[in-house]
Structures are given as C-alpha cells and as structure tokens.
Amino acid sequence: MSVSRQKKVYLPTATRKNQYISVGFPLTDAYLANYADLESCYLESSKVIYQVAEKYELFNVHVIATDKLPMVRYHSEAYCLSTEEQLRFFYNPAHHEANRLHSIAGYRAKKIKIVFLATGTELRSNSATFHANVQKFIAEIKTLLPLNDLAVKVRDHQHISYDFFAKHKGIKETYGYKLRAVDNRYKRRECNLPEDVSALNYVTVSLPIGRRIKKQLLAENTTNFAPSYQHVADKFIAATKERQLFRVAMVANGKVPLVRNSKFEQLNSTAEFQMVGFDPNVDAPEPILHWQDDKLAEAIRFVIVAGKNDANDEGFGRFMNQIEEAIKSFTSQFDIDKEHIDLIVRFHQHLSYKV
Structure with missing residues (x-):
C-alpha cells in the first residue's frame, strides 16, 4: 500500500456522520433566584436560548434539565427515547430541525445542558462553522442569562459510523477519509479553540450476539460465561496487539x-x-475487561482508543486502517452471517473545554 493511501481509510459510501455540541452550566441558587419558580426558570431560559440559537443558524436545539446524558444517532425519523440515565436522540441531519425543552415536573437539575444537533448534508466539512456558531451563541447568551461567573463546559462530539460487513450486503463503493484531528481542522478554518482543550479519539465496535454467534462464542446451557468471554477477549486483544493497538477494552455486561x-x-x-x-499519554495500559459471569449479553462492545502517536499531520487514516485489519483478523476466526449481521464500527472524536 502506498504511503499516500495509508493516510486514508476507505469506508462505505453509506457511512453515517453525526455531530452535536453540548453547553452545560450548573443550576445554582443564584441563577434560580432570578425566576419566580423552577418551571419559570426552565421555560424562560429556554425561550431566550432558542431565540439566540436561531440568530446563529442553530436549528436543532434541546434544553435538558433532567441530568440525563444525551446520546445521538442517525435515523430516517426524528424521535427521542428517554431512559433513567439517557436521552437518545435519533434524527436525520439533512431534514430534521427542533426546539425542545426536556424537564421533569418539580425536578431541580444539577445542571442545565443545551444540546445543539448539527444540521445539513456536509457535517464534517461544516463542523468548524457549526462550532464557531455555538461559540458566538455562548458569548451572547452569557449576557442575557444570569450566568455571571458560572463555569460553562463545552463538549464537541463527532462520529462516523458504518457496517464493517457493508460489502457483503452489496455496498461496494467507498470513499477515502483522512480523518483529521478536530483541533487541526478547526484551526485551518479559523475556528479558534482555547489552549487547554481536552481531546479524545477512539473507535467502538458492536458485535450483536445472535443464535449463530452464540453457539460459537458462548455456551448456552451454563450459568458461568466467564471462560467464553475470556476466549473472545483473548482473540480480540491478540488481533489488536498485532496491529500495535494497545489501548483496548471489551464490555459485555x-x-x-x-x-x-x-x-x-x-x-x-x-x-x-x-x-x-x-x-x-500512556503507551500500553492493561486491557480493560468488563462482563458478568452469569449474564449473557445481547452484544459485545469493543473499544480502541487512539494515543498521541496515532495522529499525524494528515489525520487518523492510518489508525483506522490498523483497526480495519484488526477487526478483519478477529472476525475471521468466527462464522458470522455477514449478509445479515451488522457489525457497527464508530469512529469518535471528542473535545471539551471551559469558557
């Protein structure tokens, strides 16, 4: 493989892209004192937030006052699922817009979190503009809401996802990605970030445990699945280690x-x-393994985290090629129905800072 080709990873044209930015601040007594009651605080704050967001072309905005963690995924229909700890947003960035307040009657949140879902068709190309618009929003909203000296935390989440077995389902065309680091992309597009930005890049892989996989990986009539999980973990660790990928985890609980x-x-x-x-910054930590000996998981989830040496001036293309090779080696050791099973690979890029 040529050097220039190594710097790109070729993914299916059906690859999905997502970006969302959360802006959070604590709901203090001093903040709440500016409103008649808790409900008025949420409603009046959200009204101002939506007005300012519209000004900066932020068209899918959610105000969360439930202390639940937002999770964002692509879907052809727009809807939100709520669990005890999560708000799961499903939407198509090309078509869906929304302004919505998520609150629980009488519940005082520890933090108010504003979540901006990216809209449009070229999310990665426009990611710097989207982030810059959120920065402008923050600068103005701090003059309109009683934030005073409250610490505002910004988290930028970007990910692309695809089915590793897409070719077996007839999706043959691919597109080359360099996967540049977020801060480098923003700098080139004149979106300035603070010096103390925390960045993290990693890949997750989700392997569903259907009947065919279960018969190979996990013994069905037993109350102790630990040996089976350890068997899977050993093969995964060996495949990643061979490709110089040392920051790995497996979660099956x-x-x-x-x-x-x-x-x-x-x-x-x-x-x-x-x-x-x-x-x-740690080169080769011990693999992180989590499972319950007596619980058969519906899916086994794998994590591979990039280190400082996995990024270069071009991006994370080489890192993703190593992961592709590792996944191919790992999955080739099992009989998987590739025409019907989706092995979802998701490349995450996160950064966070305070303003």
Whole structure:
C-alpha cells in the first residue's frame, strides 16, 4: 500500500456522520433566584436560548434539565427515547430541525445542558462553522442569562459510523477519509479553540450476539460465561496487539461503554453506563475487561482508543486502517452471517473545554 493511501481509510459510501455540541452550566441558587419558580426558570431560559440559537443558524436545539446524558444517532425519523440515565436522540441531519425543552415536573437539575444537533448534508466539512456558531451563541447568551461567573463546559462530539460487513450486503463503493484531528481542522478554518482543550479519539465496535454467534462464542446451557468471554477477549486483544493497538477494552455486561480521559475525569460507572478510562499519554495500559459471569449479553462492545502517536499531520487514516485489519483478523476466526449481521464500527472524536 502506498504511503499516500495509508493516510486514508476507505469506508462505505453509506457511512453515517453525526455531530452535536453540548453547553452545560450548573443550576445554582443564584441563577434560580432570578425566576419566580423552577418551571419559570426552565421555560424562560429556554425561550431566550432558542431565540439566540436561531440568530446563529442553530436549528436543532434541546434544553435538558433532567441530568440525563444525551446520546445521538442517525435515523430516517426524528424521535427521542428517554431512559433513567439517557436521552437518545435519533434524527436525520439533512431534514430534521427542533426546539425542545426536556424537564421533569418539580425536578431541580444539577445542571442545565443545551444540546445543539448539527444540521445539513456536509457535517464534517461544516463542523468548524457549526462550532464557531455555538461559540458566538455562548458569548451572547452569557449576557442575557444570569450566568455571571458560572463555569460553562463545552463538549464537541463527532462520529462516523458504518457496517464493517457493508460489502457483503452489496455496498461496494467507498470513499477515502483522512480523518483529521478536530483541533487541526478547526484551526485551518479559523475556528479558534482555547489552549487547554481536552481531546479524545477512539473507535467502538458492536458485535450483536445472535443464535449463530452464540453457539460459537458462548455456551448456552451454563450459568458461568466467564471462560467464553475470556476466549473472545483473548482473540480480540491478540488481533489488536498485532496491529500495535494497545489501548483496548471489551464490555459485555449490558452497559453502554463511555470512554473518558482518565487523566482529567473521575470514572464512576452507573446502572446503564460502563466508564472506560484511558490516558492517551500512556503507551500500553492493561486491557480493560468488563462482563458478568452469569449474564449473557445481547452484544459485545469493543473499544480502541487512539494515543498521541496515532495522529499525524494528515489525520487518523492510518489508525483506522490498523483497526480495519484488526477487526478483519478477529472476525475471521468466527462464522458470522455477514449478509445479515451488522457489525457497527464508530469512529469518535471528542473535545471539551471551559469558557
């Protein structure tokens, strides 16, 4: 493979793209004192937020006052599913716009979080403009809401997702991605970021456990699945290690893995989320493995985190090519119905900072 080709990863043309930015601040007594009551606080704040957002061409805006974590995915229809800990937004960026307040009667949130879902058709090309518009929104909203000296946290989430087995389903055409680092992309498009930005890049892979997989990977009539899980983990770790991918995790306990930079954030798992912490500066940490010996998971989820050496001036193309090779090696050891099973690979790029 030529050097120039190594810097790109060729993914199916059906690859989906998402971007959303959250802006959060604590709901303090001082903030709340400016309103008649809790409900008025939420309604009046959200009204101002929507007005300012419209000014900066931010057309899909959600105000969250439930302390639930937003999760965003592509879908042809727009809807929101709520669990005890999550708000799952499904939408098509090319078609769907919304302004919505998510609150619970009588519940005082610890934080108010504003979530901006990217709209349009060229999300990656326009990601810097989208972020710059959110920055302009923050600058103006701080003069209109009683934020005073409250710390405002900005989180920018971008990901692309695709079915690793797309070719087996007849999707033959591909497109080359360099996958440049977010801060480099923004700098080239004159979207300025603070110096103390925390960035994290990683890949998740979700393998559903259907009947065919179950018969090979997991013994059906047993109450102890630990040996089977360890068998899968060993093969995954071997495949990634051979491609010089050392920051890996496997989660098979029914929880959604949340990847965080362990250098800056505390890691507290919950009933729905499995916190997975990596310091990108540590070259070869021990693999992180989470499962329940007596629980058969509906899906096994794998995580591969990029380190400082995995990015170059061109981007993460080489890193993704290594992952593609590792996944191919790993899955080739099992009999998988590639024409019907979707093995979803998702490349995440996150950055966060305070303003």
